[in-house]
Amino acid sequence: MNSCILSKEDILCMQYAGMKASQIMTPKLMPEEYAEAFEAYIDKAESVMSMQEEYGVITLTFQDDNFPHSLRKIGNDCPPIIHCIGDLSLLAPTANRIAVIGARAASPIGLRKAYELGNKYAKEGNIIVSGLALGCDKSAHEGCLDADGRTIAIVASGLNITHPIENAPLQQRILENGGLILSEQPFGVKANPTRLVARNRLQAALSSTVILAECPQQSGSMHTMRFARKYHKRCLVVSYPEYSDKNAGNELLINLNLARSI
Incomplete structure (x- = not known):
């Protein structure tokens, strides 16, 4: 699976599978050792994202234009995804x-x-x-x-x-x-x-x-x-x-x- 365009659910699956932020945000194929775990977490990720949306949570990924620039600037310390309620x-x-x-x-x-x-x-x-x-x-x-x-x-x-x-x-x-x-x-x-x-x-x-x-x-x-x-x-x-x-x-x-x- 190519990570050039990742959905919120994709990123959540990668996190559940244990991938580091730097691995998630690097545009290359997913390492084989994570592929099986990724598939195992798809249903969980979709369920969590659905619940969050119903709750009013706005989720931003590092690919979104309005993802905070100040977080991008911290390099490998940048989270690939953040969850927000409010303005x-x-x-x-x-x-x-x-x-x-x-x-x-x-x-x-x-x-x-x-x-x-x-x-x-x-x-x-x-x-x-x-x-x-x-x-x-x-x-x-x-x-x-x-x-x-x-x-x-x-x-x-x-x-x-x-x-x-x-x-x-x-x-x-x-x-x-x-x-x-x-x-x-x-x-x-x-x-x-x-x-x-x-x-x-x-x-x-x-x-x-x-x-x-x-x-x-x-x-x-x-x-x-x-x-x-x-x-x-x-x-x-x-x-x-x-x-x-x-x-x-x-x-x-x-x-x-x-x-x-x-």
Whole structure:
């Protein structure tokens, strides 16, 4: 089967069969070791795509003209397919997107910083990107929404699953206010540590600037900052008058000159 023109179902089958994104997006014949598995997943892929369409999910593949250019630019890290609910205009090349990120178990000061950053940059006309997690992500989304801004939540599960479930009301509010929920995972896929790290690269890729509100040295947010540097994004980090385990990641990035303090 030639991959010059692939349907959404074709790409989903390839993913189910275990093919890497770089293999899917390379225009050549499918490797023989995946052909049998591909055939086995056709019915599943067609069923999932049908359910997603009924749910209102818009699926974009790397072949589509309106697939985000900022994702194409990350090369082999680019997902071959993304699934979205909401306003796709937020993915336009002309839209300025700023990611505000941080730890789930943030301090009250860190949560306030995330809220203030989401609020400030939304008032300036930027689209706020975050990950719909508890803690700093939630605060950043809420700060944006309270400024009547629009926000993109990038998640690590299929769009029929809200992770964490506590943020279901926030997800609904994002959509009601003209925002967007985006995932590279199809219906039925649950979030796990590997997918959460993969989600973090999309936050960095879609944004012109990535701002860290607060995190410890061991945190998923540090992965996001690493991706931001890899993709040559502007990296900013909140500085604090005093540092502790809660914001040790901020201190480390500042001391190593890996991000500019604000």
